[in-house]
Structures are given as C-alpha cells and as structure tokens.
Amino acid sequence: MSGFHIWMLRVSAAICAAVFALALSVAAASAHAQLIGAEPADGTVLATAPDQLTLTFSEPARPLVARLIHPSGRAEILKEIGEKGSVIVLTLPSGLENGTHVLSWRVASSDGHPIGGGLVFSVGASSAVTPAAIEQSDISVRVGLWSARFLLLAGLIVGVGGVAFNALIGRSDPAPGARIVTGALFAGLIAAPLLVGFQGLDALGAPFSDVATADVWETGLWATSYGRSTLLAATAIFLAYAAGQADHRSRLGIALAVAATLLVGVAVAGAGHASTALPQIFTVPAVFLHAVTVVLWIGALVPLGAVLIRGGAAVPIALQRFSRAIPAIVAVLALSGLLLAIVQVQTVPALWNTDYGRVLLAKLTLVAALLLLAALNRFYLTAPVVAGGAAATRRLTLSISAEIVVATAIIAVLGLWRFTPPPRAIAANPALFEVQEVRAQKEGVSAALSIHPPIAGPVRVVIGSLLLDGKPFEPIGVSIDLDKPSYGIGPFTREAQRAGDGTYRADGFVLPLDGFWIVRVTILVTDFRSVTLTDVFDVRKSQQ
Numbered sequence: 001m002s003g004f005h006i007w008m009l010r011v012s013a014a015i016c017a018a019v020f021a022l023a024l025s026v027a028a029a030s031a032h033a034q035l036i037g038a039e040p041a042d043g044t045v046l047a048t049a050p051d052q053l054t055l056t057f058s059e060p061a062r063p064l065v066a067r068l069i070h071p072s073g074r075a076e077i078l079k080e081i082g083e084k085g086s087v088i089v090l091t092l093p094s095g096l097e098n099g100t101h102v103l104s105w106r107v108a109s110s111d112g113h114p115i116g117g118g119l120v121f122s123v124g125a126s127s128a129v130t131p132a133a134i135e136q137s138d139i140s141v142r143v144g145l146w147s148a149r150f151l152l153l154a155g156l157i158v159g160v161g162g163v164a165f166n167a168l169i170g171r172s173d174p175a176p177g178a179r180i181v182t183g184a185l186f187a188g189l190i191a192a193p194l195l196v197g198f199q200g201l202d203a204l205g206a207p208f209s210d211v212a213t214a215d216v217w218e219t220g221l222w223a224t225s226y227g228r229s230t231l232l233a234a235t236a237i238f239l240a241y242a243a244g245q246a247d248h249r250s251r252l253g254i255a256l257a258v259a260a261t262l263l264v265g266v267a268v269a270g271a272g273h274a275s276t277a278l279p280q281i282f283t284v285p286a287v288f289l290h291a292v293t294v295v296l297w298i299g300a301l302v303p304l305g306a307v308l309i310r311g312g313a314a315v316p317i318a319l320q321r322f323s324r325a326i327p328a329i330v331a332v333l334a335l336s337g338l339l340l341a342i343v344q345v346q347t348v349p350a351l352w353n354t355d356y357g358r359v360l361l362a363k364l365t366l367v368a369a370l371l372l373l374a375a376l377n378r379f380y381l382t383a384p385v386v387a388g389g390a391a392a393t394r395r396l397t398l399s400i401s402a403e404i405v406v407a408t409a410i411i412a413v414l415g416l417w418r419f420t421p422p423p424r425a426i427a428a429n430p431a432l433f434e435v436q437e438v439r440a441q442k443e444g445v446s447a448a449l450s451i452h453p454p455i456a457g458p459v460r461v462v463i464g465s466l467l468l469d470g471k472p473f474e475p476i477g478v479s480i481d482l483d484k485p486s487y488g489i490g491p492f493t494r495e496a497q498r499a500g501d502g503t504y505r506a507d508g509f510v511l512p513l514d515g516f517w518i519v520r521v522t523i524l525v526t527d528f529r530s531v532t533l534t535d536v537f538d539v540r541k542s543q544q
Contacts (some may be wrong), residue, residue: 038119045122049096053103053121055088061107063113064086064223065204065215071099071184081105085168098124102296102510106205108224114203118458120510126489139500140208141201142419148195152230155188157239157411160260161239161299167257169321170303172314176308178244185241196220196227225271232267236260265292272417286336292461293333297326298407305400308385308393315393316386323382326374327536343424350423357423359416364411373403414457440521440533443480444469449519451537456514459539463496463521464503476506477524482517482537489513491520514541 037056040046062084068076080091088107099122106116134367197211200220210216219271221227243256268291269284300322307318341360351357377399384392436454440447448465461480466473483491495508511517521533 002236009523030205035117040121041119045124045126047124048168049094049123050092050095050121052092052411053090055090055105055107057086057088057107059109060084060086061088061109061115062223063090064106064108064219065206066090066106067104068092069102069104071097071101093316096123100126102508104205104508106203108203114205114224116205116510118510120512139208141198144194144208145198145202145418147192147417148198149418150412151191152195152233153192153411153414154408155184155294156233156264158302159185159299160186160236160240160257160264161295161297162303163243163299164257164261164296165300167243167254167302168248169300169325170307170314170318172307172318173247173249175244175303176314177303180306180464182241182244182300185237185244188237189234192230192237195230199224199226199230208498220272229267229271232263232270232523236267239263261292261295265289267291275372282339289332290340291376293329293336296329297333299408301400301404301407305404308397311393319382319386323378326378331372332373344422346423354423355420356417359413359420363410363413366406367415370403370406370410373399373406378401400478427442436537438535438537440535442533443531444524445523446532447521447523447531447533448519449533449535449537451519453530454537456511459509459511461494461496461506461509461519462499462503463505466504466523468525473525475504475523475525476527479522480506481520481522482509482511483520484511484513484515484517496521511539514539 016437035055036058039054039056040050063081066078066081068078070076075456076093078090078092082088082090090103090105101122102120104116104118106114108114117430136316162184166172166175166178173293182219197217198219200206200216200218200223201208201211201220203224204210204216206213206216207234221231229354237260239256240262243253243260246253246256265288272287304322307314345351345357345360351361356511376388377396381392381396381399385396433450435450437448437450440449445468446465447463450462452460452462461482463480466475478496479493480496481491481493485487491510492509494508496504496506499505515538517537517539519535519537522530523533524530
C-alpha cells in the first residue's frame with residue numbers, strides 16, 4: 001500500500017472518530033425557544049406597579065437584553081434580567097408611573113440565533129397612545145454580519161482547505177498557491193473578531209453605533225453558540241497557518257492540517273439551524289461531514305490550479321491523487337447535504353415558497369454547475385493532462401478557474417442562511433410566519449395593508465403597492481393606528497418607515513387580544529393633503 005493510501009486511511013479514521021465523539025456529545029434541543037407564557041400576561045392592566053416580570057419559554061434560553069419603554073416614551077435597559085433557563089425573571093425598576101409600558105426582550109435559543117418579542121402591561125389604566133418600541137433591526141449590522149461571515153468562510157474553505165490539499169494530496173515544495181491560501185487565512189483571522197462584534201450587535205438588537213461598548217463584545221463572544229463557533233473557527237485557522245509554516249510534508253504538518261480540517265467541521269456543527277434539528281444523532285454528524293467535505297473539495301481548487309500553472313512532474317501526481325479522492329468526498333458531501341435538506345425543508349413546495357428554500361435552490365444551482373465542471377475535469381481533461389497535453393492543461397486550468405468563481409458565489413450564498421428560518425421552524429409554529437392582507441382605497445389613494453403575523457402578540461404592519469390615481473407615488477409620511485374600540489384598547493400609533501423594497505413598515509405593535517382590530521393608515525400626500533385609509537384585521541389567538 002502506498003504512502004498516500006496510508007494517509008488517506010488515517011484521515012478517514014480520524015474523521016470517523018471525530019464524528020462518533022461529536023454524536024455522543026449531542027444533547028436534545030428544539031429549533032427555537034418560544035415564549036409560552038408571561039406574568040403579568042400581555043395586555044394586563046394592573047392596579048399597582050409590579051416588581052418583576054416572568055417570561056416562560058419552551059426550552060432553556062439565555063437572556064440577552066430587555067428594554068422597558070415607559071408611557072412618556074423614555075426607554076430604559078433593565079439591569080437584572082435573570083439567568084439562562086426556561087423561566088427568566090426580569091426585575092423591573094421601582095416606582096413605575098401609571099400608564100402603558102412596553103417591554104422589548106431578546107434571548108438566545110439553543111442554536112445560537114437571537115429571538116425577540118415584546119409585551120404590553122399597564123399600571124392603573126391604559127395610555128391613550130402606547131409608547132413606540134425600539135426598532136431592533138439595523139441594515140448596516142446585517143450587511144456587516146454577512147460580510148464578516150463571508151470572509152471567515154473564505155478563510156476556512158480556501159485557507160484551511162488549501163493547506164489540507166498541500167499536506168495530503170499536493171505534497172510538493174514549495175506549496176502551490178501558498179500566497180493565496182495564506183491570504184485567505186489572514187482574511188479569516190481578521191473577520192473572526194469582526195464577526196463577534198456584529199453577532200453581539202445582532203443579538204442585542206443594537207445599532208452599529210454601539211459597536212464599541214463592552215456589552216456588545218461580551219454578548220457576541222459568550223451569549224450565543226455563534227461566539228464559541230467563531231472561536232473554534234479561528235483556532236482552526238491558526239492550526240492551518242502553523243501547518244503551512246511547518247514542513248507540510250512532515251508528520252507534524254500533516255497532523256496540524258488534519259486537525260484544522262476536523263476543527264472546521266466541529267465549529268460549523270456547533271451552531272446554526274441544522275445543528276439543532278432533530279434527530280441530532282444524525283443531523284450534527286451530517287453538518288460536520290458536510291463542512292469537512294466542502295473544505296476538502298472547494299479548498300483544493302486554488303492549489304490545484306496553481307499546480308497546473310506551475311507545471312512540471314508534480315502535475316500528473318497531484319491530479320491522479322485528487323481524482324482518486326474526490327469521488328468519495330463528493331459522495332459524502334451529497335449524502336449529508338441531502339439529509340440536511342430533507343430535515344430542514346420537509347416539503348418540496350417549501351423550496352420556492354420560503355426564503356430558506358429559495359436560498360437552497362440558488363445554492364443547489366451553483367453546486368450543480370460546480371459538479372458539471374468537476375465531471376468535465378475528471379472524465380475528459382485529467383487523462384490528457386496526465387499524458388502531457390499542453391492544450392488540455394490550458395483547458396483544465398480555465399475550467400478550474402471557473403470552478404473557483406462558482407465556489408466563491410456558493411460561499412456568498414451560504415451567508416444568507418443566517419437570516420432565514422428553515423421551513424422546519426415555520427412548520428413548528430406556522431402562524432408566526434403567516435400574513436394577512438387587505439386592500440383599501442379612498443380619494444384616489446389605494447394601498448395593500450398587511451399584518452405579520454395575524455395573531456395576538458407582537459406584530460408588524462406593512463403598507464405596500466401605494467397608488468395615487470392609479471400611479472405609484474412616494475408619500476411625505478405614513479402613520480398607522482391600531483385600536484379595538486369595543487374593549488377600549490388603543491389606538492396604538494406608529495410612524496411607518498420606508499424599507500428597501502419600497503414598502504412602509506411599522507414595528508412595535510403588541511396586540512393583547514385576538515379578534516377584529518381597526519387599522520387606520522394616514523398618508524400624507526402633500527404638505528396640504530392627507531388621506532386616511534381604514535380597514536379591519538382579523539387577529540387570531542396565539543396557539544402557544
């Protein structure tokens with residue numbers, strides 16, 4: 001048996017051992033924590049001010065931040081917000097004034113994703129206008145989160161994967177593509193702390209201006225599983241860099257490269273939607289294997305292309321070794337990906353009916369293109385290149401360059417999953433993702449009014465398809481009222497903000513009761529003309 005085969009057996013044994021250990025360490029957890037109760041209950045009117053507020057969740061959750069908006073509109077961050085558990089006790093400030101208070105909270109669920117909500121309670125009597133809740137979404141934070149994640153993934157896949165190729169397959173000196181591989185590793189190291197900061201901002205629902213505060217960094221690093229996952233990813237990059245600095249053909253270099261590759265799998269499997277999907281005895285190892293095989297396949301492209309450009313006796317050796325290894329790598333990649341897709345998507349229509357499904361379709365399209373290029377390389381170009389054909393070498397180099405471009409697009413698409421709940425989570429509580437829409441018109445102005453979701457509790461109202469005399473227009477301002485006059489509740493008033501898709505959105509509504517709610521949308525057409533559209537939303541009772 002050749003030395004290459006011996007090392008491949010050792011790598012396979014190490015992967016199997018890591019998967020087995022990972023599977024044994026898995027603890028049961030559901031997709032997301034869900035609020036199942038609160039004391040005082042949402043919408044309660046209390047005779048005296050409470051000292052504390054209790055939130056009960058469907059699974060243990062870690063409290064991140066809680067904000068109390070007083071009747072005057074003053075916002076206050078609560079200092080004592082309890083510890084991790086299924087029951088979280090928030091200590092309220094003493095001497096709460098009479099009127100309606102809005103509590104806005106954020107917790108981290110088992111998969112590391114921050115989730116938030118709100119509830120309303122009143123002391124003495126309800127206020128005529130409920131204070132506006134603080135917007136917990138900052139587009140700059142979301143862009144930064146995606147960008148840092150993209151750079152970190154590039155560091156893991158291109159950097160660690162490139163080192164693994166040079167240690168296990170290429171094994172030539174100097175290492176091909178070393179500058180690009182090292183650059184990817186450094187990009188990943190720079191991205192890791194940035195990702196921690198953006199994760200902290202996202203978890204707390206804080207704006208980018210808070211990035212320098214200690215709470216943001218402490219939250220990003222320790223409050224969710226993403227912080228620990230990022231630390232493991234950074235450690236993998238350090239190990240890969242150490243392997244590159246050592247003789248990558250030595251036992252130490254190979255051991256460090258293997259350890260770095262396996263650690264990437266552990267880091268990816270430690271956080272995210274798929275890592276908490278049931279049954280975890282299958283899904284966590286599947287995530288681990290999927291991540292490791294992605295690193296071994298896509299990470300090999302840069303040094304493999306560099307080998308072809310350099311030429312020489314190393315070309316046929318590297319191509320033959322890679323051609324022997326890649327079928328098993330792609331097979332494991334495909335099987336693990338299929339398992340995760342079945343668990344996460346559950347139904348075929350969810351592929352085009354949900355954001356998660358559409359991202360998956362985009363990824364699958366790119367992966368199909370990558371597989372076609374890989375098949376072309378292996379079955380039609382590799383043999384002529386091994387035989388010394390110059391024209392075939394040029395075509396293979398171009399084909400691998402195309403694979404690198406497609407692989408970069410795949411890495412970019414992967415980052416979008418951070419913002420999309422899988423259909424599995426939607427199926428667990430479908431009402432939270434439903435939308436109810438009505439069409440209203442008056443005095444030549446028409447619009448589509450929608451409520452997200454149409455159930456009692458926190459909701460968003462969206463105003464879209466605004467038309468003036470049948471033509472799209474941009475109003476000076478849009479305000480929204482929701483009230484339930486039969487119970488003497490409301491009106492709750494919010495100023496709508498223009499979103500990137502042209503709609504107008506108002507967050508911060510917390511509806512304490514189900515039933516019919518009157519919606520009034522006041523549209524400022526000009527400085528001297530306003531039109532109020534009126535309709536009714538049919539809000540259902542929460543099933544939690």
